[in-house]
Amino acid sequence: MATHKILVIDDSRVIRNMVRDMLPKGNFEVLEAKDGVEGINTIYQQRPNLIMLDFLLPRMSGWEVFQEIQAKPELRAPLVLMSGRKEEVTEKIPEPFEYFEFVEKPFEQKELVEAIKSAMQKFRKWPQPIPAATATAAVAAGSADVAELTQKVEKMQAEIDQLKKQMGQLVAFIKQKLK
Structure with missing residues (x-):
């Protein structure tokens, strides 16, 4: 059984x-997948390890599929965008392509393999989302830290007030002795 899934989304x-x-x-x-709708459904169902995405697709464009992947980090995978017209891609997504690779159609096998390798490397740089459980734990820990710090500040403020009182008494004593 195959351990890795590669999804090719292209209308051709x-x-x-x-x-x-x-x-x-x-x-x-x-x-x-022959169109964007089928492609995005396959991403949700199969969670591929690599996505090869044509930019110009029927029903749901490659741009729309790309935006959905961007918006939902759990759908992300190494990505190779494909198009016969690079200007169509750069019009929507300015270069340099930081987290995915682009290959212009028609392409040779060597270009495809290099694009896949590059997409895998770029994917590692893509900021990963913080899982909800970790975020909740961090907030809870942060709340506990804030409560602890608040207590320390209150204690320090009481000590400062006590020192001010003592300083006032000392100044009054010194003034009385100087008379």
């Missing part, structure tokens, strides 16, 4: 087959 069967044939043979399963 020729491109989907070409990508499948160009991928090095290995321990992975190639999933296919």
